[in-house]
Amino acid sequence: MSNKQLTDVVMPQLAESLVSATIGKWLKQPGDRVEQYEPICEVITDKVNAEIPSTLDGIMGELLAKEGEEVSVGTVICRIETESAASAPAGTAPTEAQAQAAAPGEPGEGSQRHRYSPAVQTLAAEHGVDLRSVPGTGLGGRITRKDVLAYIAGGGGGNAAQAPTQPSVQPAVQPSAVSQPAAPPAIPVAADLSRAVSEPVRHSGLHLTETPRIPTIEVEGGDRSEYFIDVTPIRNTIATRMRQSVSEIPHGWMMIEVDVTNLVQLRNKIKDEFKRKEGVNLTYLAFLLKAVVSAIKDYPIMNSVWAVDKIIVKRDINISLAVGTEDSVLTPVIKKADQKNIAGLAREIDELATKVRAGKLKLDDMQGGTFTVNNTGSFGSILTQPIINYPQAAILTFESIVKKPVVINDMIAVRSMANLCLSLDHRILDGVICGRFMQRVKDNMESYSLDTQVY
Amino acid sequence: MPVMEYIDAIRLAMKEEMERDENVFVLGEDVGVKGGVFTTTKGLQEQFGELRVLDTPLAESAIAGVAIGAAMYGMKPIAEMQYSDFMLPATNQIISEAAKIRYRSNNDWNCPVVVRAPIGGGIFGGLYHSQCPESIFFGTPGLKIVAPYSAYDAKGLLKAAVRDPDPVLFFENKKCYKLIKEDVPEDDYIVPIGKANVLREGTDITVIGYSLPLHFAMQAAAELEAEAGISAHILDLRTLQPLDREAIVEAARKTGKVLIVHEDNKTGGVGAEVTAIIAEECLFELDAPIQRLCGPDVPAMPISPPMEKFFMLSKDKVKEAMLQLALF
Numbered sequence: 001m002s003n004k005q006l007t008d009v010v011m012p013q014l015a016e017s018l019v020s021a022t023i024g025k026w027l028k029q030p031g032d033r034v035e036q037y038e039p040i041c042e043v044i045t046d047k048v049n050a051e052i053p054s055t056l057d058g059i060m061g062e063l064l065a066k067e068g069e070e071v072s073v074g075t076v077i078c079r080i081e082t083e084s085a086a087s088a089p090a091g092t093a094p095t096e097a098q099a100q101a102a103a104p105g106e107p108g109e110g111s112q113r114h115r116y117s118p119a120v121q122t123l124a125a126e127h128g129v130d131l132r133s134v135p136g137t138g139l140g141g142r143i144t145r146k147d148v149l150a151y152i153a154g155g156g157g158g159n160a161a162q163a164p165t166q167p168s169v170q171p172a173v174q175p176s177a178v179s180q181p182a183a184p185p186a187i188p189v190a191a192d193l194s195r196a197v198s199e200p201v202r203h204s205g206l207h208l209t210e211t212p213r214i215p216t217i218e219v220e221g222g223d224r225s226e227y228f229i230d231v232t233p234i235r236n237t238i239a240t241r242m243r244q245s246v247s248e249i250p251h252g253w254m255m256i257e258v259d260v261t262n263l264v265q266l267r268n269k270i271k272d273e274f275k276r277k278e279g280v281n282l283t284y285l286a287f288l289l290k291a292v293v294s295a296i297k298d299y300p301i302m303n304s305v306w307a308v309d310k311i312i313v314k315r316d317i318n319i320s321l322a323v324g325t326e327d328s329v330l331t332p333v334i335k336k337a338d339q340k341n342i343a344g345l346a347r348e349i350d351e352l353a354t355k356v357r358a359g360k361l362k363l364d365d366m367q368g369g370t371f372t373v374n375n376t377g378s379f380g381s382i383l384t385q386p387i388i389n390y391p392q393a394a395i396l397t398f399e400s401i402v403k404k405p406v407v408i409n410d411m412i413a414v415r416s417m418a419n420l421c422l423s424l425d426h427r428i429l430d431g432v433i434c435g436r437f438m439q440r441v442k443d444n445m446e447s448y449s450l451d452t453q454v455y
Numbered sequence: 456m457p458v459m460e461y462i463d464a465i466r467l468a469m470k471e472e473m474e475r476d477e478n479v480f481v482l483g484e485d486v487g488v489k490g491g492v493f494t495t496t497k498g499l500q501e502q503f504g505e506l507r508v509l510d511t512p513l514a515e516s517a518i519a520g521v522a523i524g525a526a527m528y529g530m531k532p533i534a535e536m537q538y539s540d541f542m543l544p545a546t547n548q549i550i551s552e553a554a555k556i557r558y559r560s561n562n563d564w565n566c567p568v569v570v571r572a573p574i575g576g577g578i579f580g581g582l583y584h585s586q587c588p589e590s591i592f593f594g595t596p597g598l599k600i601v602a603p604y605s606a607y608d609a610k611g612l613l614k615a616a617v618r619d620p621d622p623v624l625f626f627e628n629k630k631c632y633k634l635i636k637e638d639v640p641e642d643d644y645i646v647p648i649g650k651a652n653v654l655r656e657g658t659d660i661t662v663i664g665y666s667l668p669l670h671f672a673m674q675a676a677a678e679l680e681a682e683a684g685i686s687a688h689i690l691d692l693r694t695l696q697p698l699d700r701e702a703i704v705e706a707a708r709k710t711g712k713v714l715i716v717h718e719d720n721k722t723g724g725v726g727a728e729v730t731a732i733i734a735e736e737c738l739f740e741l742d743a744p745i746q747r748l749c750g751p752d753v754p755a756m757p758i759s760p761p762m763e764k765f766f767m768l769s770k771d772k773v774k775e776a777m778l779q780l781a782l783f
Contacts, residue, residue, distance in 0.1 A: 019633045117742045118738050122740060145710075145712075146658075
């Protein structure tokens, strides 16, 4: 052979997912001189039409693909003859490697004769085969599963009747199986033993003798002069909200005195019948709520929220009602209070108060409030400076109804009087608007008469 | 029976399911006007209109999210991820929402979504067009994962996936798209999810795998039979989740010598789980250590041709591994 060498040119991968291409036209014929990167043929695919460049300098040898023929990617399409005889073709290397690998049991490698796979041991035990007499054809003379099967098929082994008595077969195998781990049956025994030891300990476990810990509300610590109380989640929430309200909202405060004599008379007249008919108490609070809601209708700015660059006025009037329990205060909401009459408000107050006492308030009952009313009179208070229920604009308290001497038309009369207190967000509200609002509430309260309908 | 390419079988499955059930619709990047970058959805928009073949923005999370929401309301969406490599932005939707909803809602809701994604390399696609993401989703309860090897299975499994009441990830091999051509019936059939398939009966070694590498195994098996008289038993898992334990154990018992092949990285791949199942169920019938031939533990896929060749499985690599196992 001369020092000429033929190099294969294969169909390249022209595009993703492409597995074949059609030869369009050969641009070089056998014997033509080709330079590297020079087009040698045109190919057509369903994605692109392209020219295939030569990968090296040389002379075109034979064309293996005909024009119009569809050729798989990687298939040799032609050969190019080059002058220099470089290294041996790489293609032969794998073949040699394979041939080498194919030779079973190279000398030098440690004998695998006595390494038994689980399958071999299982089969040998089942069929009572003495593995020492089985020829091994596997790597390094290893006995394969198939060797055992062939041995059994050829009449080797024998007493399959012994199969169930596995342990009696195993000892015959083991002396030769040097590299085998200790007899498999020993493992279960060891496991049994360890279990036997561990079980009594388990039964007298510490958890049975120890008294369960009871969580305590009162936290340990302090001395004779003081003790600590754990902060409950609700206490924590109240603390956070109150702090947020007084820090963020500049509170203003005002109070007004209302003559509720007519209201007292009205309520006394109808409360028993109402209780009988409706099953709930007709409280002063219901009348107050009606008066407040009507006044908010007239002064909607009371029903708003400070939003830094704007003031958001809420269309729905949802009254948060402060309801105290032994250790907290909650503000369930009467939604769309302006759509309800006095009877409806009384019923709603009763329902919410019952839910608070029973601890059955749902999240939904607590959301959406736009203005808060607190019936502080029920504690006997006559004056309160409430903290606004963040982020609302104002909170109104209804103080105790007290009989007082009052001057009316220059005469002294004994009237039932009550104070209403208002804390206001001074960023939104000022004295004039709040004064008008309070005056409207007062008018509404004082205009109740014996003819007022609660339905 | 017409001869068709793997990709045609997938397209036909979608067409048939869309004709059968008006709730079935397709969405993805370029699936409509263009008909898919691989032409998988070609002609569907002409036939079914743009309301049922939606071109989406380049936002896989949104594709999956829309499909999952629609599925929960009773639609049967087939969401296409253009390449499975691009699927990662959608993993939160798929794993946290689709896979969980039946459990989270105490069986009140389910999510019959199909997410199609082309997997695999060997197409000179580099890092972002060649990955096999099976192991990312594998082991997520609530997901079913299928990876067809043949055109017949591709059609039957996709139809089964569309009809399945729960989310199914359909991993089609993009190298198979035009490489695999075979008879595919034009009638309505399904290939059940969760059932493996014996491709070849044999007695010397067992090869278990899925998707493209099984073609190498089949070619290698034919050559080994002719050259060395080695008889290989080949099992196609077809469904990766849930794995067909029974079929795996049966195939392993058949020869006691098991080779598992897949293109996804070796560590933590499907092969590891198959190995564990065999070790759990039939240790005493093993005649050789269980072997795995998988993609190496480097990111798929190098963009240099020799390195791509190094990463990819091939007939020669599979044949060599099969031969070594047979000789053991």
